[in-house]
Amino acid sequence: MSRTRLPVDLNRCTQLLGHGPVTLVTSAHGGKANVMAAAWSMPLDFVPPKVIVIIDARTLTRQLVDASGEFGLQIPTRAIAAQTLAAGSTSGLQHDKFAEFGIETFAAQEIAAPMVAGCAAWLECRVIPDASDRFDIIMGEVVAAYADATIYSENRWHFGPDPMDRTLHYVAGGQFFATGESFVLPTTR
Amino acid sequence: MSRTRLPVDLNRCTQLLGHGPVTLVTSAHGGKANVMAAAWSMPLDFVPPKVIVIIDARTLTRQLVDASGEFGLQIPTRAIAAQTLAAGSTSGLQHDKFAEFGIETFAAQEIAAPMVAGCAAWLECRVIPDASDRFDIIMGEVVAAYADATIYSENRWHFGPDPMDRTLHYVAGGQFFATGESFVLPTTR
Numbered sequence: 257m258s259r260t261r262l263p264v265d266l267n268r269c270t271q272l273l274g275h276g277p278v279t280l281v282t283s284a285h286g287g288k289a290n291v292m293a294a295a296w297s298m299p300l301d302f303v304p305p306k307v308i309v310i311i312d313a314r315t316l317t318r319q320l321v322d323a324s325g326e327f328g329l330q331i332p333t334r335a336i337a338a339q340t341l342a343a344g345s346t347s348g349l350q351h352d353k354f355a356e357f358g359i360e361t362f363a364a365q366e367i368a369a370p371m372v373a374g375c376a377a378w379l380e381c382r383v384i385p386d387a388s389d390r391f392d393i394i395m396g397e398v399v400a401a402y403a404d405a406t407i408y409s410e411n412r413w414h415f416g417p418d419p420m421d422r423t424l425h426y427v428a429g430g431q432f433f434a435t436g437e438s439f440v441l442p443t444t445r
Numbered sequence: 446m447s448r449t450r451l452p453v454d455l456n457r458c459t460q461l462l463g464h465g466p467v468t469l470v471t472s473a474h475g476g477k478a479n480v481m482a483a484a485w486s487m488p489l490d491f492v493p494p495k496v497i498v499i500i501d502a503r504t505l506t507r508q509l510v511d512a513s514g515e516f517g518l519q520i521p522t523r524a525i526a527a528q529t530l531a532a533g534s535t536s537g538l539q540h541d542k543f544a545e546f547g548i549e550t551f552a553a554q555e556i557a558a559p560m561v562a563g564c565a566a567w568l569e570c571r572v573i574p575d576a577s578d579r580f581d582i583i584m585g586e587v588v589a590a591y592a593d594a595t596i597y598s599e600n601r602w603h604f605g606p607d608p609m610d611r612t613l614h615y616v617a618g619g620q621f622f623a624t625g626e627s628f629v630l631p632t633t634r
Binding site: 306437 | 460463464465466467484485486487488489490495497499523526527530534580581582584600601602608611614615616617618619620621622623624625626627628629630631632
């Protein structure tokens, strides 16, 4: 992991999730830590930056997020697609996914959850309390954001020729799409 | 529009949104209709199929969705990327977007909102009432689902060689990514 992580402007950071990439959710509390894959995550607001992640109430991640009020949200690249799939296919209630799948981590800046190395970008989040608890919707405010400078800088993705650097979009049954061709259309305003 | 729309199994239909494509939201009430682009939409549950879309409270779409309790959610392809961008860059309060941007529609099966022709897939949704109204989160249960048989069949995307058939992922400032290369990894369970 010799690549450089650079800060992302908090007021632009939810744009990192705008193209709908699959994410990894990390969590920690009381000596336990976990990582799960979440295809169902997206921005909720720009300023202050807020995100939504759907986290099933029966998961270890949900226990740890509810108890700690924090979670890490990160965008894996194709280089760690196999670990992402494994993290999404197994439960932290039965597995130490970090050890079993060789998922490397580093310490977060603002939260206790570990952050997954080798991702394209990282968002450290604090849970926004919500009275209605009906739908497994977890909301978080982003308190720190940074990205791999090779892939993202000046609030733009800069995917290069290495296909392993692309972010991912999950379908089902082990099928992913890599993020594809970029194109820019003239805006009308 | 000579292409065939085929039904999608309701219990599998939220998978259509799993890879995080940009969507178009259609709405109608009291003689008015509108279309907006929504990058912030995703599945909420499989069975019964539920979706979430973030719709700013100040928009005409929100007025029409709140009043009718229904909305159309559809996944545009690159063939209508310019119309998608235009629908996302202008307000229905000032513009008849269908007429101005040449956005063709057809009648929905279960809801009053028009559906946008030329998309990859369509979900007709009824709003799920929610007591907490703090975050512009609109939830819908899908009551009808169908897809362009050229692109999606048997619960799988089948993108062919035509780049205009790809679904889209929005970034900002008129920049999109097309849905890219598909790859399948062995599942661990």
